[in-house]
Amino acid sequence: MNTTPLIDGAVPLSDWGVIRAHGADAASFLHSQLTNDFALMGLSQARLAGYCSAKGRLLASFVAWKVAHDELLLACHASVLAATLKRLSMFVLRAKCKLSDASSELRLFGVAGPSARALAGDAAVWQKLDANGANVVRLPDAAGHARALWAAADATPALPALGLDAWHWLEVQSGVPVIEAATSEQFVPQMLNFELVGGVNFQKGCYPGQEIVARSHYRGTIKRRMFLFDVDAPATAGQEVFHSADPGQPAGMVANAAPRPDGVGSSALVEIKLAALDGGSIHLGTADGAPLTRRELPYAVTDGAG
Structure with a gap:
């Protein structure tokens, strides 16, 4: 409900x-x-x-x-x-x-x-x-x-x-990302599901970066995607997230975030390695930061990560 x-x-x-x-x-x-x-x-x-x-x-x-x-x-x-x-x-x-x-x-x-x-x-x-x-x-x-x-x-x-x-x-x-200054130049469009929400036309002519975007699409080389999470802490665009199995390096980055209506923590769109979704826990800001709980996006995500 x-x-x-x-x-x-x-x-x-x-x-x-x-x-x-x-x-x-x-x-x-x-x-x-x-x-x-x-x-x-x-x-x-x-x-x-x-x-x-x-x-x-x-x-x-x-x-x-x-x-x-x-x-x-x-x-x-x-x-x-x-x-x-x-x-x-x-x-x-x-x-x-x-x-x-x-x-x-x-x-x-x-x-x-x-x-x-x-x-x-x-x-x-x-x-x-x-x-x-x-x-x-x-x-x-x-x-x-x-x-x-x-x-x-x-x-x-x-x-x-x-x-x-x-x-x-x-x-x-x-699930539609907004690029802010904190995340500018961080993501190839597919990392933010941009083509899944109608932001990329693969039939049109050239534009800056088009070869890389097209190659990622047709070769299926995307290893990172964006997912929806809740976290019981304030979250902001550009914050890194960490996975419990590899605490020494970030596993992803917050694309957008906002306070939850219930007043408890934040909801966030997080770009993350697909491998980090297979097990363990994901944390905000540091390896021992607040844990993130994955929620359902309003659309299916491809690359076997739905």
């Missing part, structure tokens, strides 16, 4: 920002740089996408959507926005695309529970709607709660107030 308390309402996403891509080549430029398809993206669609280094490591992750045929918005964690904008801008070259920080021009809200369901209606996940001057992106459900991203220039959703910790907990429960 699901004992999760009802989470309902909207919260300003103070830890997120927005990059605007504008111009005739905006979609094609992003298509050449990010892990997902933007060439065939429609005005009623959104995308989860990653931006990789040449070594295939995620520098940032985005929820992206089209405002117009020549304008796209990319919402990302604020801690990686400036560096990502600077790096992307270096590769625009002759493309008719202008990139800018639109964070001060747009209000981003996370909406959850009955409020999200009422706002998004029967929209499919990663569908974009226009509602009273706002863009609404339907996000994957989490812990039985509907979720949506709400963005507008001069409006605020008339919905109950939601706590930011509750929203962060739902982000973790969704």
